[in-house]
Amino acid sequence: MTDRDIELESRRAIYQEIADTPGIHFRALLDTLSYAQGTLQYHLRQLVDEDLVDISDDGKYTRYYPAADFAEAEQTVMNALRREYSRRILAHLLADGPLSTTTLSDRLDKAQSTISWHLSKLADAELVAKERDGRSVVYEVTDPDRVKYLYTIHQQSFTDRVVDRLLGLWDGY
Known part of the structure; x- marks a missing residue:
């Protein structure tokens, strides 16, 4: 992935945090990045829709992973x-x-x-x-x-x- 793949700086920051902390959950992203909840939700949805981020539900949290880096077994x-x-x-x-x-x-x-x-x-x-x-x-x-x-x-x-x-x-x- 290059910087051109993700046009917005805020979306790049979110993706980079997910790449640095695979399996991070929504609340931790909110705390770390200081975006408004709706803004974070919007950008996460865009990253998921563009197949850059995968979602995994561990029963308590929804966790986020860089799509290309983690198979389902690794996410578990x-x-x-x-x-x-x-x-x-x-x-x-x-x-x-x-x-x-x-x-x-x-x-x-x-x-x-x-x-x-x-x-x-x-x-x-x-x-x-x-x-x-x-x-x-x-x-x-x-x-x-x-x-x-x-x-x-x-x-x-x-x-x-x-x-x-x-x-x-x-x-x-």
Whole structure:
């Protein structure tokens, strides 16, 4: 994409923010760019109509991606990585998995019901698989290489230093 592909400076700024922060949601775009809500909605619609931006609904937020850069499977991973506790769960599973809900609850200092809810969402998105291990159920990441790669490539757009420390072993990407 060249500057001529997007004629308006405001639309270029919106596209650039989406490219810099793939998976960003509408409210975060509003906060970052300081455009009026209607203006942002209008320009986003134009970018989508011109097939420059894709929309992904993660169940809570509508997220935006540069159209040429992210396949649907990658958008699913990024949607999860954009949610703080899903990102932390994935980091623990990648670093030390497979792990049980109880172990994850202890590590994240969150109620088991909260961890279970996030694991359920991750399982629905086919990012984690569960397996019975005796009396407990353990979870592991289904495609660890994809998650590691996307986290590493877009690490600067996340603000979670806890996960950065857990996943610091991926400097090789």
